[in-house]
Amino acid sequence: MIVFDLSCSKGHRFEGWFGSSDDFAGQKADGLLECPTCGCDNVGKAPMAPSVPAKGNARAEAGDEAQQMATGDMPSAVRKALEGLAKAQAKALENSTWVGDRFAEKAREMHYGEVDEAPIHGRTTRDEAEELSAEGIAVAPLLVPVAPPDELN
Numbered sequence: 001m002i003v004f005d006l007s008c009s010k011g012h013r014f015e016g017w018f019g020s021s022d023d024f025a026g027q028k029a030d031g032l033l034e035c036p037t038c039g040c041d042n043v044g045k046a047p048m049a050p051s052v053p054a055k056g057n058a059r060a061e062a063g064d065e066a067q068q069m070a071t072g073d074m075p076s077a078v079r080k081a082l083e084g085l086a087k088a089q090a091k092a093l094e095n096s097t098w099v100g101d102r103f104a105e106k107a108r109e110m111h112y113g114e115v116d117e118a119p120i121h122g123r124t125t126r127d128e129a130e131e132l133s134a135e136g137i138a139v140a141p142l143l144v145p146v147a148p149p150d151e152l153n
Contacts, residue, residue: 008035009042086144093142096121098149104128111137121146 004024007013012035018024024045027033033043074082096119099106103122109115121142124132132139 005046006033006043007046008038008040010035010038010040012037012040013046082144089142089144089146093119093121093146095119098122098146100148104132107132107137107139108135111135123148 002018002020002024004016004018005013006016014036016024016033018027028043031041034041035043099120099122101123103120103124106115106120106122110117110120124139129139129141
């Protein structure tokens, strides 16, 4: 399918869907196209602005937040906030032990006095985290993803 922006001789713009460019040309030649607004059968392709992506190595100018978002770049204020958040989280985890998939188990052991309390971080499911919270065990998600130590270079 191909979509064309169309317009009638009275200036109404609309879009039309066709199987191919030849399909559009055939329908136009057979007089099958008409404006949905006024019924005019003098219909043709309207000028269209091409969608040209930015070069991969091009950067949006500072301050052009909309362009940055359109090209996938993050606005500088958001980038700075996330960098600050990542640094704060890294600092908080400096004295924390990675317990991997055994997070819920280790948190329960500490909560119920089976082992000494210590800062830990690891993985758990949302359901398991909600169960821990329901048991009165304080848990919080990490806002910035953390790579397990065995997966670091």
